[in-house]
C-alpha cells in the first residue's frame with residue numbers, strides 16, 4: 001500500500017510513520033502536484049490554514065487517490081477545521097467527522113466522481129499576480145502583495161556589495177531590490193517554503209543568484225558573507241514564535257564575515273535587540289516607522 005502525508009499532524013491522530021511527506025514546508029518532500037492521478041491508497045492531510053491553499057491541497061489529495069482510497073484530513077478548529085466539512089461537501093464527497101484535541105477531522109473513501117477539483121486546483125496554483133507583476137501562489141507569505149515591512153526595508157537599503165544572502169526570501173521581493181546594486185556579486189535566496197522558492201526562481205532570473213529550499217536554522221554558518229538581508233518570520237505553524245526571528249538574527253551573524261552587515265526588518269513589538277547586541281559589534285536602528293523597526297547590524 002502506498003501512503004502519503006502532508007504536514008505534521010499531532011501525535012494524537014496517530015499519523016502513519018512510513019508515509020511519504022508532501023508538504024511544501026518540509027524541504028526535500030515530494031510535491032503533491034507531481035503525484036499521478038488515481039495512484040495512491042491513503043493520504044493523511046494536515047490541512048493548511050489558508051482557505052484557498054486548503055481547498056487546493058484537498059483537491060490535489062482527492063486527485064491523487066485511487067477510487068476507494070482513504071483520505072484522513074484534520075485541521076485545528078480555529079485554523080480551518082471548522083470549515084472542513086463545508087469544503088469537503090463542496091467536492092461532493094461523504095465523510096465521517098469527529099472533534100478531537102481542538103481539531104476537526106474527516107475520514108472518507110474516495111468515490112468514483114468528485115466535483116470541482118480542477119477549479120480548486122486552478123484557484124490555488126502558481127500565477128503572475130496582477131499589480132504585483134510577479135509569480136506567487138496562495139499560501140506563500142503575503143502572496144499577493146508587498147509586505148509593509150519589506151517595503152520599508154527596501155526603501156532603507158543602501159547599495160549593497162559583495163556576496164550576500166536573503167534569509168526567508170519569499171517570492172523574491174527584497175532580492176529584486178538588492179540586485180539593483182551592480183556591486184552585488186552573488187545573492188543566495190533561502191526559504192522553507194518550496195512554493196516561495198519556485199516563485200522566486202521565476203521572478204529573480206539574474207545570473208548572480210542561487211536558491212536554496214531549506215530551513216535557515218540548519219544552514220552552515222561559514223562566516224564568509226558580506227551582507228544578509230531578512231524580513232524574518234515570527235510564526236511557526238501559524239503560532240507566533242519570536243524565537244524563530246531570534247534564530248534568524250543569530251544565524252545572520254554566523255554567516256557573515258567580520259565587518260559584514262545584516263539589514264533586518266522586524267515588527268515593532270518583537271524583542272530582537274538583546275540577540276542583535278549579543279552577536280553583532282555595532283547595531284543601529286535606522287528606522288522606527290509604521291509599526292516596524294529596521295536594523296543595520298555590523299559583525
Ligand SMILES: C[S@@+](CC[C@H](N)C(=O)[O-])C[C@H]1O[C@@H](n2cnc3c(N)ncnc32)[C@H](O)[C@@H]1O
Pocket residue numbers: 141142147150167168169170171172173174190191192193196214215216217230231232233234
Ligand atoms: C516575513 S516573510 C518574508 C518574505 C519575503 N522576504 C518578503 O519580504 O516578502 C518570512 C519568510 O520566511 C520563511 N520561513 C519561515 N520559517 C523559515 C525557516 N525556518 N527557514 C527559512 N525560511 C523560513 C517564510 O516561508 C517566509 O517566506
